[in-house]
Amino acid sequence: QVQLVESGGGLVQAGDSLRLSCAASGRTFSMYAMGWFRQAPGKEREFVAAIRWSGDTYYADFVKGRFTISRDNAKNTVYLQMNSLKPEDTAVYYCAADIRTYGGSWYGLGGPSSSVRYDCWGQGTQVTVSS
Numbered sequence: 746q747v748q749l750v751e752s753g754g755g756l757v758q759a760g761d762s763l764r765l766s767c768a769a770s771g772r773t774f775s776m777y778a779m780g781w782f783r784q785a786p787g788k789e790r791e792f793v794a795a796i797r798w799s800g801d802t803y804y805a806d807f808v809k810g811r812f813t814i815s816r817d818n819a820k821n822t823v824y825l826q827m828n829s830l831k832p833e834d835t836a837v838y839y840c841a842a843d844i845r846t847y848g849g850s851w852y853g854l855g856g857p858s859s860s861v862r863y864d865c866w867g868q869g870t871q872v873t874v875s876s
Contacts, residue, residue, distance in 0.1 A: 747771040747865045749840045754870035757830055761874070765825040767840030767867060775818040778843040778851075780863055781825045783836035783872075792858035793838070794825060798847055803857040830874045837869040 748770040780795040794814040841863035854862035
């Protein structure tokens with residue numbers, strides 16, 4: 746387990762932008778694959794975006810062209826830049842870390858979007874988008 750702390754959530758209007766950050770503990774952050782998930786009240790957690798150690802990225806269809814995941818290994822931080830926000834983006838956003846599969850297949854363990862590949866989770870940051 747590593748400690749993950751999300752920040753950057755808030756209240757914005759439709760069409761606005763927001764940048765989420767996830768700071769991770771540990772000395773081997775560059776070897777982790779990282780993911781973002783979200784969960785709205787009364788709904789199941791859903792995949793948003795992921796980035797592996799190589800920098801390869803993978804996105805849910807509903808955010809392609811609007812959201813960008815990136816990482817800064819020197820700061821042990823992964824980011825989610827969210828543009829053109831919509832009311833349906835309102836949710837708690839969670840950061841997750843895959844700390845065990847460095848060098849392995851991106852499509853193993855259900856692929857980048859599968860929650861089972863991630864070992865550690867943050868406690869979330871609220872994003873609210875008004876119409």
